[in-house]
Amino acid sequence: MKKPAPKKEQPHDLRNKYRGRRTMGVCLGRRGPNRLRHQTTEGSIAVGRGAAAAGTALIYRGATGHCHPYAAAGINTAADEDDTKRALAGPRGVNVEDSVTINASPEELYVFWRNFELLPRFMAHLVEVRQIDVRRSHWVAESTGRTNRRVGRRDHQRSSWRSDWLADAAWLRRGQRRLRPLQGGARQSRLRGPGPASVRSTRRKGRRHHRLDARPRPARAIHEDLRRFKQLMETGEVPTTKGQPRGRK
Amino acid sequence: MKALVWNGTNDVRVERVPDPTILNGRDAIIKVTTTAICGSDLHLLNGYIPTMQAGDILGHEFMGEVVEVGERKYPAEESATASSCRSRLPAAGASSASGSSGRCCDNSNPNAWMAEKLYGYSTSGLFGYSHLTGGYAGGQARYARAVRGCRSAQDAATV
Numbered sequence: 001m002k003k004p005a006p007k008k009e010q011p012h013d014l015r016n017k018y019r020g021r022r023t024m025g026v027c028l029g030r031r032g033p034n035r036l037r038h039q040t041t042e043g044s045i046a047v048g049r050g051a052a053a054a055g056t057a058l059i060y061r062g063a064t065g066h067c068h069p070y071a072a073a074g075i076n077t078a079a080d081e082d083d084t085k086r087a088l089a090g091p092r093g094v095n096v097e098d099s100v101t102i103n104a105s106p107e108e109l110y111v112f113w114r115n116f117e118l119l120p121r122f123m124a125h126l127v128e129v130r131q132i133d134v135r136r137s138h139w140v141a142e143s144t145g146r147t148n149r150r151v152g153r154r155d156h157q158r159s160s161w162r163s164d165w166l167a168d169a170a171w172l173r174r175g176q177r178r179l180r181p182l183q184g185g186a187r188q189s190r191l192r193g194p195g196p197a198s199v200r201s202t203r204r205k206g207r208r209h210h211r212l213d214a215r216p217r218p219a220r221a222i223h224e225d226l227r228r229f230k231q232l233m234e235t236g237e238v239p240t241t242k243g244q245p246r247g248r249k
Numbered sequence: 250m251k252a253l254v255w256n257g258t259n260d261v262r263v264e265r266v267p268d269p270t271i272l273n274g275r276d277a278i279i280k281v282t283t284t285a286i287c288g289s290d291l292h293l294l295n296g297y298i299p300t301m302q303a304g305d306i307l308g309h310e311f312m313g314e315v316v317e318v319g320e321r322k323y324p325a326e327e328s329a330t331a332s333s334c335r336s337r338l339p340a341a342g343a344s345s346a347s348g349s350s351g352r353c354c355d356n357s358n359p360n361a362w363m364a365e366k367l368y369g370y371s372t373s374g375l376f377g378y379s380h381l382t383g384g385y386a387g388g389q390a391r392y393a394r395a396v397r398g399c400r401s402a403q404d405a406a407t408v
Binding site for chain 1: 250262385
């Protein structure tokens with residue numbers, strides 16, 4: 001019987017850019033050539049051409065994932081993403097996204113959202129979040145304590161965090177919330193982002209493997225977290241019936 | 250207090266149950282002065298509506314007098330939240346947990362996921378009308394707890 005040919009080794013990966021930045025690069029890159037079409041005066045055409053050239057470079061950067069200036073400087077931001085995939089021990093990891101429309105401005109929501117100590121009020125699996133210092137906070141999820149380091153908080157549109165380590169419990173290693181105002185100037189915000197997921201731990205060939213459980217429960221848990229956040233922001237409380245009177249049975 | 254309790258299909262009884270208490274800061278306790286039996290209560294009685302549980306208190310059409318309101322103070326960090334809590338609810342009778350406000354339809358049902366699974370969207374919370382609509386204890390009782398999704402405690406106090 002003919003032995004199947006060994007898998008061809010993939011060529012050396014030229015990507016040195018984290019995928020989030022690649023997307024951003026492509027978005028920025030598209031703006032340059034588009035801008036050229038709207039120029040009218042000579043001076044602004046020159047500016048537009050410059051922007052188009054820069055945009056083309058960014059498109060190349062975004063499409064290939066390779067950035068020459070980064071390579072020259074020895075920077076490799078792709079490692080961030082790959083590390084996460086490795087930690088999740090799956091081919092791609094699991095990315096769960098959901099969104100909810102909230103009748104409030106992004107600024108209002110961010111005032112609440114940026115205070116991580118308030119998150120347990122609507123995230124059901126969180127017991128406590130305690131701010132250690134400006135950059136670090138201690139998160140207690142269900143019965144497991146872990147330390148998370150908050151990173152990448154830029155403005156009121158975005159808040160993200162990254163866990164220092166991944167073990168056997170209930171948080172994605174990386175998470176991000178985006179607050180985006182809806183069109184038309186309405187006081188509404190759309191919130192997207194991954195949230196809690198369970199991690200299944202198995203032992204294979206003597207090694208412990210962690211895998212995110214992608215069954216519906218985590219997705220619903222995220223959905224319910226977002227729903228509670230909306231309830232809290234729009235009415236000031238999360239509705240409950242726990243503790244109300246009942247009959248004898 | 251005494252309340253009408255659903256114990257199973259075609260089995261409802263007036264029983265003694267604990268008095269309701271304030272569970273959320275903007276709850277109000279209503280001393281029921283008038284209550285009604287609706288035709289749709291028959292759907293609960295004969296088991297047509299799912300997700301009833303033995304011990305549920307019936308009654309989704311009632312009125313009464315506010316005898317207690319919850320704390321309405323919020324910590325400083327929640328001032329933005331508190332300022333966004335303007336009630337847009339109609340001054341209708343306290344027959345449902347939400348009235349007709351879209352905001353309250355979205356926010357008053359703690360079991361919204363059940364309704365979404367069944368209908369594809371969620372109804373508002375309702376008093377005494379199965380756990381599909383939140384499982385709120387109803388008003389065929391001496392006292393009932395009105396929730397913020399229904400109206401603010403301040404609004405309820407003016408009824």
